[in-house]
Amino acid sequence: MTEELRYIQFRIEDNVGIITLNRPEKLNALSWELVEELAALLRRLRxxxxxxxxxxxxAGRSFCAGGDVDWIAGESDRPMPGTSDASIPIPRSQRMTPGGPFMDVTxxxxxxxxxIIAALHGHxxxxxxxYAIVCDRRFGDSTTKMSAIFTSVGVAPDCGLSWxxxxxxxxxTALMMVETGKMFKAEECKALGLIDELVPEGKSFEAAFDYARNLASRASVAVSMARRMVLMGQTATLEQILDYEGIAGVIxxxxxxxxxxxxxxxxxRKPTYRGI
Structure with a gap:
């Protein structure tokens, strides 16, 4: 699978789809165009x-520095409802879903x-x-810094963070994080549960890839159905889950x-799984 992408990179290795946010000069701050590419890629990967x-x-020195402040401040070519000049027309689709592809990535x-496994470093x-906490597991190195920084720049949480x-x-802890916008260092992130595995500097990609590759080598339909049931269990009743487990077991x-x-x-003997 070959992708010609401008703001992200993608490759497949050992049945792991590796997605790299690729605006290193901006600490991978999320522009409208980047998240459009990312949402579209994820949609295809299903x-x-x-x-x-x-x-x-x-790529570069950080995982992701959040939304591009130029856009949030209304200074980019893409209008931002509320901060852009009122004379700039906002497309109907964006008025209906102001967060657009930023929300669609989640x-x-x-x-x-x-x-989905996250390899974290820097911001x-x-x-x-x-996006990091939507992932199944997060591997962070000693340079990792995490923050629900929204209120520190006068905006509200988005992209599913509140859920x-x-x-x-x-x-x-969630209330403290969104109210104060406090920045947490790697050890603090590990203690809070924001990072699941803390590894030495420069090792988060290697550790995350080893974990993802192990998952990809297993009976992947069983793995995906198992994670689906656990996620459904966050909002379903016990009776609903018991019924669904029975159906999923047959599948x-x-x-x-x-x-x-x-x-x-x-x-x-050791099994040889084919992912089917």
Missing amino acids: YVDEVRAILLHG RQMVAVDKP AVGAGLA YLPRVVGLP VASTFDAREGTQSFLEN
Whole structure:
């Protein structure tokens, strides 16, 4: 799968789709064009069977410095409702969904229905923090700094942070983070649960890739269905989950990998999974 992209890079290695935010001169600040590319890529990856897990990281010195302040301040060619000159026309579609593709990235991170692993270094703030905590697991190195920085620049949280952050760090900590915009260093991020695995400087990509590659080598339909059930369990009732587990169990049992997994166990050998 070859992608000609301007603001992100993409490649597939060992069934892992590696997405690199690629505005290093801006610490990978999120422009309208970058998130359009990212949302569109994630939408396509749902249907790329070769990709069984996804790794998200940033080029240069940081993972992501959040939304591009030029756009937020109304200084770019793309109008920002509220801060742009009132004489600049705003497209109807943007008026209906002011966050546009910024919000759609979060939707597509969920809709891709595959594990997404974050490799963090440098700044992961604002919308960058939001995208990081949507991921299944976060590997951060000792340079990582994280903040729900929104109110520090006079704006409100976005990109799903208000939904995910309390579920990751707990309600009191989430309230403190969004109210103060405090910046947390790597060790503090690990203690708060913002980082799952803290590794030495420069090692987050390697650690995240090893983890993603391991997931991609497993019975990937079973892995994806298992994570889907756990995520559904955050909002479903027990009865709903019990019913869904029964249905999902039948779906997974019909795969090649289910037969291979059970047969290899009986034969006391390592399974060879095909992801189907």
